[in-house]
Amino acid sequence: MEGLFYPESVAVLGASTKPGKIGYALFKNLVEGGFRGRVYPVNVKGGAIDGRRVYRSLSELPEVPDLLIVAIPARAVPGALEEAGRLGIRRAIVISAGFSEVGEEGRRLEEELVRVARRHNILLVGPNCLGIYNSENKLCSIFNPMDRQRFPGPGSIALLSQSGALGAAMLDWMADMGLGMSKFVSYGNAALLEERHFVEYLAQDPKTRVIALYIEGVKDGKAFMETARKVAARKPILVIKAGRSSEGAAAASSHTGSMAGSFEVYEGAFRQSGILYTRSLREFFVMAKALSMLEPPSGPRVGIVTNGGGMGVLTTDAVIEGGLEIARFSEGTVEEFERLVRAGKLPEHGAYNNPVDILGDARPETYEEAMRVVLSDPGVDMVVLIVIAVAPTLRPDLPQRLSHLVGKKPVVGIIPGSDFAKSMARGLEDMGIPVYETPEEAVVALRALYDYGRIRKKLSSGTGP
Amino acid sequence: MEGLFYPESVAVLGASTKPGKIGYALFKNLVEGGFRGRVYPVNVKGGAIDGRRVYRSLSELPEVPDLLIVAIPARAVPGALEEAGRLGIRRAIVISAGFSEVGEEGRRLEEELVRVARRHNILLVGPNCLGIYNSENKLCSIFNPMDRQRFPGPGSIALLSQSGALGAAMLDWMADMGLGMSKFVSYGNAALLEERHFVEYLAQDPKTRVIALYIEGVKDGKAFMETARKVAARKPILVIKAGRSSEGAAAASSHTGSMAGSFEVYEGAFRQSGILYTRSLREFFVMAKALSMLEPPSGPRVGIVTNGGGMGVLTTDAVIEGGLEIARFSEGTVEEFERLVRAGKLPEHGAYNNPVDILGDARPETYEEAMRVVLSDPGVDMVVLIVIAVAPTLRPDLPQRLSHLVGKKPVVGIIPGSDFAKSMARGLEDMGIPVYETPEEAVVALRALYDYGRIRKKLSSGTGP
Missing domain, CATH: 3.40.50.720 (NAD(P)-binding Rossmann-like Domain)
Known part of the structure; x- marks a missing residue:
């Protein structure tokens, strides 16, 4: 192989x-x-x-x-x-x-x-x-003209696609979104090598950290699920399945000849095999990005740091509606915030419950203080970092300022906007913080990490997901 | 005013x-x-x-x-x-x-x-x-530095934001997404002029086609809903409300002092007043774009034309899961497709049930034939046009080819990808076809149009939404 x-x-x-x-x-x-x-x-x-x-x-x-x-x-x-x-x-x-x-x-x-x-x-x-694309050695059997088909740079997302055209479009879109890829396979009719053979190969591929699949149906469901269950204990498997509705299933049958079968059956099998899945093509990539960059959190409790109150409120709602929890800060954290406000290092009129709102004139130093305190709270399992990038007091060195804090707990960013916002987002992503444009996407990312943490724990302990 | x-x-x-x-x-x-x-x-x-x-x-x-x-x-x-x-x-x-x-x-x-x-x-x-931005005369009271704050070009979306920082970030993001704006108001504490006063003004503003609001709470709920009900009979009102969860409501209260109140109460009031609402910041703009560009369809039946089978299947699922219907083609349509296949104008191995799959080597002429047939089917209320732009046989003149077909029924596009895909999308948007990157977003757009059509009908006939 x-x-x-x-x-x-x-x-x-x-x-x-x-x-x-x-x-x-x-x-x-x-x-x-x-x-x-x-x-x-x-x-x-x-x-x-x-x-x-x-x-x-x-x-x-x-x-x-x-x-x-x-x-x-x-x-x-x-x-x-x-x-x-x-x-x-x-x-x-x-x-x-x-x-x-x-x-x-x-x-x-x-x-x-x-x-x-x-x-x-x-x-x-x-x-x-369409065959194979390998970002490492640039092996490529895709025949779309290079003036329109872009390929993702090196990274740790492997993508398997039952649909060739959709697969190629996903590559092009991933390149545009700045998502890195290890390997891509469009396996077409799967006459001999099936999805599960590639999943098995990618499980031991050191370049691959998450295995993402677009499928309409699988050739051998039982064998696929068995493979998935083994692999998911080591690496996350993420699936978007088309042909969920009976109308979609009919369309799938004329497209790839897949007998899509009842989606409830698929859903049950995915759950039993420890497969993460989504119905949304955007969420598919939101999840893949997080899973390719971060380790799972140790629990469901989210801390939020923002320089924009409104985005903090929206994110709070998204956390709750996404089935995660808003962390309650410890007494030590509350006291530390009070001390920093007295010392003039955090703004007097900021909010220091969770979400922490350091206000529109926050500087990189303000973020650094707030992030340090929130990340060290023992009741915080992961953090959402919100940056309203248009604010006058922000400087491009924000990512560097935070770099020494990153790595222990999962952090994801929310930064919607244009050029300056995007350059800020790139800076954070280079440090290992996946950045999204909306609260709901950041929460989908955290939720996928949390879910995968539970899947891996259960599959490793042998009690099933 | x-x-x-x-x-x-x-x-x-x-x-x-x-x-x-x-x-x-x-x-x-x-x-x-x-x-x-x-x-x-x-x-x-x-x-x-x-x-x-x-x-x-x-x-x-x-x-x-x-x-x-x-x-x-x-x-x-x-x-x-x-x-x-x-x-x-x-x-x-x-x-x-x-x-x-x-x-x-x-x-x-x-x-x-x-x-x-x-x-x-x-x-x-x-x-x-932050006050006001008017894209027509460039009146602007926003103080963010121009090296980071971009403003949307002229268009017909009016945006009201209770949060200044979020509002500015939304402007910057709208500019990046190519969404056009009529007017923006960040009204802050609303000490005198409240959201409803601006809604009333925008209702008669000829430049505004959709009124979109970010709110945490409204000053005078009853008065706001009465205004909304009057206005919604003429123009769509779209709301994203933060502070839906009790945790979010607590955060909102410390942000804008809003007594967010139970979201169920808000939801009920929105429905009664004919307000479209969403919990997702991305959907907020997905809906605003469609509502600013298209008139509502006359029914819930969707036709789909694609050059990529997989995207067709995903879209079919999204249509069903979004509460719309996959149109059943009339006998005339079926016969017309058969005739075109015999004449060599549509590919032999394409699929001509709905979704219509004209395959990966479709040319602009192929799209033109398929779109003409689907749009003229009396059982089709609106159409999703899917373009896998990386396909070798596509040419940049696809938008022009379709221009004579557009305008009678709502058409939205799905085109994920990088540069070539984006230029194709821009070409279609210039013709009045809003383009999205994913099936679920295209369906959210169509659903908003469909919902608004029903709201307008009921509010105009005086029977309530």
């Missing part, structure tokens, strides 16, 4: 010399995207792409490639894979569509493909997929 | 010659922000700001200004307002803090302020507020 994600040599069967063709973009994206391994274009027509010789057949290649990417018409794929197998190729990503997703004839073709793969012990991804 | 938003002359009392001071930024923002009226800085110390003479008192001014903006210490404000009243000034925004929000002494000061204002018939905004 390692060789699927870290091949040293890749052949692209169906590489095209014609710009605009999928086989052209596929080859270009691999070479120009920064992949450092050896890449061989293969096409019966021969010729050259940007001065590189195109091999007329796999047998002409100077070596047996670690990975074969296939983008030729479906009917020719089984034969090509047969040849690849004979040559000793053991890994293939079949991009080509026209298999079980298009009806009976395609289904027979897919069965033939699987027989060939099994006969030659070929690890097969697809068919009808 | 018109003169509050459209003054021809403004005096800034407390204008400062010192960069970094609030009174300096206030004056600079007004002059450099593009306000074309006459602006007079006033400060007992005299001097000059950027070569402009600073008047030592209001009585020195060459004319009686239409509007006075006050940013001097609280204890001096009632006296200053007394002088202003004697001079014939009839409108004032008091930015200064230190009134009822800081305790008993401040409360007495505020009562005095109100007495002065009433005696001289002065329309008073504040105190303890």
